[in-house]
Amino acid sequence: MVKVIYFGRLSDVSGTSEEMLDLPQGLETTSDLRHWLDIRFEANGALLEPTVRVAINSEIVLDTSSLDDANEIAFMPPVGGG
Amino acid sequence: MIRVSDEPIVAAEALSEFERRVSDAGAIVSFTGQVRPVSAAGPVAQLFLQAYFPMTERGIETALQQAEQRWPLSGALIVHRTGEMHPGDTIVFVATASKHRRAAFEAADFLMDYLKTEAVFWKKETTDGGETWIEPRQDDYQDAARWQTKEAG
Numbered sequence: 001m002v003k004v005i006y007f008g009r010l011s012d013v014s015g016t017s018e019e020m021l022d023l024p025q026g027l028e029t030t031s032d033l034r035h036w037l038d039i040r041f042e043a044n045g046a047l048l049e050p051t052v053r054v055a056i057n058s059e060i061v062l063d064t065s066s067l068d069d070a071n072e073i074a075f076m077p078p079v080g081g082g
Numbered sequence: 083m084i085r086v087s088d089e090p091i092v093a094a095e096a097l098s099e100f101e102r103r104v105s106d107a108g109a110i111v112s113f114t115g116q117v118r119p120v121s122a123a124g125p126v127a128q129l130f131l132q133a134y135f136p137m138t139e140r141g142i143e144t145a146l147q148q149a150e151q152r153w154p155l156s157g158a159l160i161v162h163r164t165g166e167m168h169p170g171d172t173i174v175f176v177a178t179a180s181k182h183r184r185a186a187f188e189a190a191d192f193l194m195d196y197l198k199t200e201a202v203f204w205k206k207e208t209t210d211g212g213e214t215w216i217e218p219r220q221d222d223y224q225d226a227a228r229w230q231t232k233e234a235g
Contacts, residue, residue, distance in 0.1 A: 005134075007134065008132065008215045008217075009204075009215035012215070055134075058134075058137050076134070076202070077204065077217065079200065079201060079202045079203055080201065080205065080216075080217060080222065081133075081173070081174065081198065081201045082115050082173060082197040082198040082203075
C-alpha cells in the first residue's frame with residue numbers, strides 16, 4: 001500500500017486530501033501514475049500539468065522516476081505562502 | 083530560526099524575542115504579513131494554509147542558508163502560520179539582523195520572495211463566492227526572479 005497525498009486544488013479534483021492505494025501492476029514510473037490517476041478521477045489533465053510536481057517519500061522527483069520504493073507520493077500544484 | 087505551525091503569531095512578541103537574541107547586531111529589519119480583509123473575489127471570510135512537513139521547513143532552511151551566504155547576517159527568524167486564519171491575522175513574520183541596515187533589508191526581502199513563490203504552502207481563500215485555491219501571481223514570480231538576475235550579474 002502506498003499513501004498518496006493531493007495538495008491544494010488537487011484535493012478538489014480527487015475528492016480527498018489523501019488515500020491509501022494498492023497500485024495496479026504495470027505502473028512503473030511517476031508518469032504512469034499521473035496518467036492512471038488522471039483517468040481514475042476524470043481530471044481532464046489536471047494531474048498531468050507540468051506545473052504539478054510529484055514528490056516520492058518527500059523528495060521532488062522526475063516523471064521518469066520509479067515508483068518501486070515509494071511509501072508516500074504527493075501531488076503538488078504550484079506552491080506559495082506568505 | 084524557523085517556526086512553522088498553526089499557533090497564532092504575535093509579531094510584537096516575535097520581534098522582541100528576536101531583538102533580545104541579536105542585541106548587539108546594529109540593524110534589525112522585520113516584516114509582518116497579514117490576511118487581507120478584501121481580495122479580488124470580495125470580502126475574505128477565511129484563509130486556510132496547508133504545508134507539507136518536513137518538506138516545507140527543509141525548503142525554508144535552504145533559503146535561509148542562501149541568505150546567510152549572501153549577506154553578513156547576525157541572525158534571522160522566520161515564523162509562518164498554517165491552518166485557518168481570518169482577516170487581520172498574521173500569516174508570516176520575518177526578521178533579519180546585520181551590522182548595517184542594507185544587508186538586513188535585502189535579506190528580509192529575499193526571504194519573503196522565497197516564501198511567496200517557492201515555500202511549500204497552499205492557500206485556500208473563502209469569500210462570499212465560495213472557496214478558491216490561491217497560487218502565486220505573476221508579480222510574485224517577477225519579484226523572486228530579481229535575485230537570480232543579481233546573482234548572474
